[in-house]
Amino acid sequence: MLGYRHGGLAAVTAPVERAAPVDGGARDLVEVDDLKVHFPIFGSLGRRHGDVRAVDGVSLRIRRGETFGLVGESGSGKTTLGHAILRLVHSTAGQIRFDGQDVAAVGARELRRLRRRMQIILQDPYGSLDPYLRVEAIIGEALDIHGLDQGPDRKPRIAALLSLVGLDAQYANRFPHAFSGGQRQRIGIARALAVRPEFIVCDEPISALDVSIQAQILNLLLRLRSELGLTYLFIAHDLSVVRHISDRVGVMYLGTMVEVGPAVSIYARSGHPYTRALLSAIPVPNPGAERRRRRVILRGDIPSPASPPPGCRFHTRCWLYEGLGSPERCRTEPPIPRTIAPDHQVACHFADETLASEVGVVQSDAPVQVGPLPDVPMHGAPMPGAPMPGAPM
Amino acid sequence: MTAGGVSLPELPEPAVRLESTPIGAPAAARGRLTIDGTTVIGLVGVVLVGGLILTAILAPFLAPYDPRERVGIPFQRPSALYPLGTNDIGQDLLSELIYGARVSLTVGIVAATVALIIGTTVGVLAGFYRRIVGSVLMRFVDILLIIPFLPLLIVLAAYLGRSLLNTILIIGVLIWAATARVIRSQVLSLTQRDYIRAARALGASDARIIGRHILPRVLLLGISQFVQATSGAILLEASLSFLGLGDPLQKSWGSILYWAQVRGAFLTDAWLWWVLPPGLLIGAAALGFALMGFALEQRINPQLRSGR
Ligand SMILES: Nc1ncnc2c1ncn2[C@@H]1O[C@H](COP(=O)(O)OP(=O)(O)O)[C@@H](O)[C@H]1O
Ligand code: SF4
Ligand SMILES: [Mg+2]
Numbered sequence: 001m002l003g004y005r006h007g008g009l010a011a012v013t014a015p016v017e018r019a020a021p022v023d024g025g026a027r028d029l030v031e032v033d034d035l036k037v038h039f040p041i042f043g044s045l046g047r048r049h050g051d052v053r054a055v056d057g058v059s060l061r062i063r064r065g066e067t068f069g070l071v072g073e074s075g076s077g078k079t080t081l082g083h084a085i086l087r088l089v090h091s092t093a094g095q096i097r098f099d100g101q102d103v104a105a106v107g108a109r110e111l112r113r114l115r116r117r118m119q120i121i122l123q124d125p126y127g128s129l130d131p132y133l134r135v136e137a138i139i140g141e142a143l144d145i146h147g148l149d150q151g152p153d154r155k156p157r158i159a160a161l162l163s164l165v166g167l168d169a170q171y172a173n174r175f176p177h178a179f180s181g182g183q184r185q186r187i188g189i190a191r192a193l194a195v196r197p198e199f200i201v202c203d204e205p206i207s208a209l210d211v212s213i214q215a216q217i218l219n220l221l222l223r224l225r226s227e228l229g230l231t232y233l234f235i236a237h238d239l240s241v242v243r244h245i246s247d248r249v250g251v252m253y254l255g256t257m258v259e260v261g262p263a264v265s266i267y268a269r270s271g272h273p274y275t276r277a278l279l280s281a282i283p284v285p286n287p288g289a290e291r292r293r294r295r296v297i298l299r300g301d302i303p304s305p306a307s308p309p310p311g312c313r314f315h316t317r318c319w320l321y322e323g324l325g326s327p328e329r330c331r332t333e334p335p336i337p338r339t340i341a342p343d344h345q346v347a348c349h350f351a352d353e354t355l356a357s358e359v360g361v362v363q364s365d366a367p368v369q370v371g372p373l374p375d376v377p378m379h380g381a382p383m384p385g386a387p388m389p390g391a392p393m
Numbered sequence: 394m395t396a397g398g399v400s401l402p403e404l405p406e407p408a409v410r411l412e413s414t415p416i417g418a419p420a421a422a423r424g425r426l427t428i429d430g431t432t433v434i435g436l437v438g439v440v441l442v443g444g445l446i447l448t449a450i451l452a453p454f455l456a457p458y459d460p461r462e463r464v465g466i467p468f469q470r471p472s473a474l475y476p477l478g479t480n481d482i483g484q485d486l487l488s489e490l491i492y493g494a495r496v497s498l499t500v501g502i503v504a505a506t507v508a509l510i511i512g513t514t515v516g517v518l519a520g521f522y523r524r525i526v527g528s529v530l531m532r533f534v535d536i537l538l539i540i541p542f543l544p545l546l547i548v549l550a551a552y553l554g555r556s557l558l559n560t561i562l563i564i565g566v567l568i569w570a571a572t573a574r575v576i577r578s579q580v581l582s583l584t585q586r587d588y589i590r591a592a593r594a595l596g597a598s599d600a601r602i603i604g605r606h607i608l609p610r611v612l613l614l615g616i617s618q619f620v621q622a623t624s625g626a627i628l629l630e631a632s633l634s635f636l637g638l639g640d641p642l643q644k645s646w647g648s649i650l651y652w653a654q655v656r657g658a659f660l661t662d663a664w665l666w667w668v669l670p671p672g673l674l675i676g677a678a679a680l681g682f683a684l685m686g687f688a689l690e691q692r693i694n695p696q697l698r699s700g701r
Contacts, residue, residue: 046528086594115596127587130606138588141605142595188591195595 027100029199029231030062030085035094037080041306053305054080056255057094062199067225067232069246069263071239071278075302076252078235079123082201085233086118087111098199116146119192121221123204125184129176135162135187136172142194161190166220182213189220199231207237218245239275240282243267248343251275254313255305257337261344268361271346271354273320279360294358312349319359320350435688441681445674449494456488460644468656468663477666480649481656489644490670496645497678500561501627507565508626509619512572517611519573520580521603531577537570546629550638557640564629572618579611613693621686624679631675646671 035058038051055077062068070078083089085096087103096103098114106114122128129138139158143149149157159169165186176184185205192200202221206214222245224230236242242249242263249266251259251274259272270276280295296319303309303316315321315330329349337345340355348354448455457476458464463483464475471478477486519530546563553559583589583606592602633639634647635654649671653659658667 083590088590088593112596115594120591120594122587122591124587128591130586130588130592132609141592141597145596145598145601191591191595 027097028061029064029099030060030233031095031097032058032060032081032085033095033097034059035081035084035096036092037077037084037089038092050306051092053255053308055084055091056305056308058252058255058257059094060250060257060260062231062233063247065229065231066247067234067245069242069249070233070235070252071237071242071249072252073298073302074237075254075305077255077305078237078252079203081252082120082203082233082235086115086120086201088120112146116195117197118199118201119195119197120201120203121185121188121192121205124208125181125188126208128188129184131176134173134175138176138187139172139191139194142191146195148195157194161194162187164193164224165190166216180213181209182217185209185217186220189217189224193224193228197230199233201233201235203235204237205234206241214241221245238281239267239278243282251278254302254308256313256347258314258348259344259346260337261341261346265341265344269341269344269355270360271340271344271351272348273318273350273354273359274314276354276357276360277319293361296359312347320348320354320357324350324353431688431691434684435692438681438684438686438688441677442685445494445498445678445681448491449498452491452495456485456491458485458488460484460488460492470663471666477670478663480652480667486649486667486670489649490646490674493644493646493649493671494674494678496557496643497627497630497647497675500557500564500630500645501623501678501682504561504564504568504626504630505619505622507562508569508572508622509615510569511565512569512618512622513576513608513611513615515569515573516576517580517603517607520577521584521599521607523581523584527577530573534570534573537567538574542567542629543632546633547636547638550633555638555640557643560630560633560639564626564633568622568625568629572615572622575614575618576611579614580607583607583610613689617686617689617693619686620682620689624682624686627675627678627682646675 035055036053037055038053040051041049043049058077058081060068070081072078080089084091085098085103087096091104098118101110101114103111103114133141136155136158139161140154143154143157155172158172162169162172167183167186167190171179176187179187189205205221206217209217218241221232221234225232232245234242234246239249246263248261249263250257251266251272253274259266259270259275266275267279270279277296277298280293281298284290284293298317300317303313309316309331311329311331311333312318312321312335318330321327321330327349333349335347335349337347338351340346340351346354461484464485465479465483467479467481467483469475469479469483475485475487477490480486480489515530515534519527519534521527546567549563549567550559553563586606589602589606592606597605630639630645631647631650634645635650637651637655639645639648639651641648650668653664653667653671658664
């Protein structure tokens, strides 16, 4: 129905060749270990003044077929992390493996092969398409680079890609300026799909769009995910979008991952004050639940990643830190991630206190609570033996 | 996959139709031709340059005599036979001037082409590989821009010998730096565009990115730089020839001035027909190209800035 070559949609993503996982198949698709991406700051005289520590020791795993939601305020390093995974920026330290291959170490030829398997959808639909090229050339470039569907196959394939993303094939010879933001984003998605990737970094793909169009693009991405069996790293700056579509969610703050866990677990029982603050910013449709909810507002701006605060990077804005009377630990000791529930890690010295609080939690189905919640035992107590620093969260 | 169907219920399923928008709506509104100052300036430049180029092409039909031939008595005043008089060896000055357009314009245009090629190459490389290659190249460019041209020009010309090709190469090699700098800053901004990032993510090679997304976008800027460089090159050629460092076998406007100076025309009233006309032509050519370049740049720059 969509006119794919090699019959059916499966062919769209089926990679020509796959590197065999080193250890026999149990590997996650994307493995990031203690990744650091620092950008040097140069002064007027070309002297190096220091580093913007955009990503500063992040570890994560993205499993085959899952959607990993990555959230955090603007400037927390999400885009840089996404770019580093695709080797669009050089990593300063740490390791990134895609299907077992060290992304930072592969040679040019192998990198090209990898880039057929992982793609990116960019945030700004206006900047992401070359304004001087027709849609056909924009999508066709992806094919040409890898010698895919050349000659008589090229046109029908471009048409098929356009209809796959819900655009009329007859628009192939238009220039980007003729399209709305949503349409441009569809073109960007078609371009990414042209090489039949398995993994796509969606870098805030809907934040620049009109609210009325956001859901359409989101639904398109979801349809493609299930039809093509894609794995997503879905970046967003708030939790409301991510909650609907993610299997797991990671929360970044100032270059570090402060909490990772199953989406359900993060929304119901977040153990990090920052996540709670993000949660309390989500609008709740039910006015009753909204009234019952305890909210905190994040004050001030995210500090500069060139000189992050010592200890816990969030302590300058942390409501719990304030509530606990500014414990010294938060100022001096960087919190190490620990497991608070199955598959759910938090980097906060006072995760238990956070868990005991109601801040940001929506109790839409729960009866009205009067007074503070009793201490509910969480999914097992905090696990003994915190993981090593830099261990995957 | 846990989250199969998504609940953003109030909104419709994926749109198979296009969302609102003006498919035919042109961005052509930008850059539409209006008669403003820039246009007038550009037109003046085109008329000047066009007139001179026509003169150069039609020289055999326009010139009353062969400029190499001694057609009259030396040092004649203007007359019906010799509209601008004759020079020190009895050649017709008007014919020299008309043929001189060929040499002056050729040197200017070819030298500017040399500068365009070097300047664009350096500018693109320095902008694209901005770290090491870029800083080394731009250091060199800065030095070249600081050095006073003329002394260097004289030294090089004296050292390499007087020939048309040397004149062209020396000028071209000296004036590309400005072009390189302008092109580089454009490339720097282009490389930050998201569509370049997308191309990279697709596995595009540097050569492809440069050839497809960068070079075509700096071409217009290169042309405006080329036109301005032509203006400078014409002046430099005139200076070199005036100093007697041009090709002795070629008659350019500069070399006419050189002989006028050598034969003392500057001190007699012969300056009126021997010195003033070549001077005016040099000025007209340089001005014409400069005006064209200015108008082009005015047209291009805002468009590049707003045109993403
Ligand atoms: N190329 C770069 N050079 C210098 N600083 C950068 C660069 N890219 C990003 N940054 C800085 O790194 C930090 C993280 O940026 P980014 O990854 O874009 O965050 P996010 O996507 O979460 O908004 C920001 O402070 C940003 O200014
Ligand atoms: S470690 Fe301290 S400052 Fe950091 S989030 Fe936890 S309570 Fe707040
Ligand atoms: Mg970002």
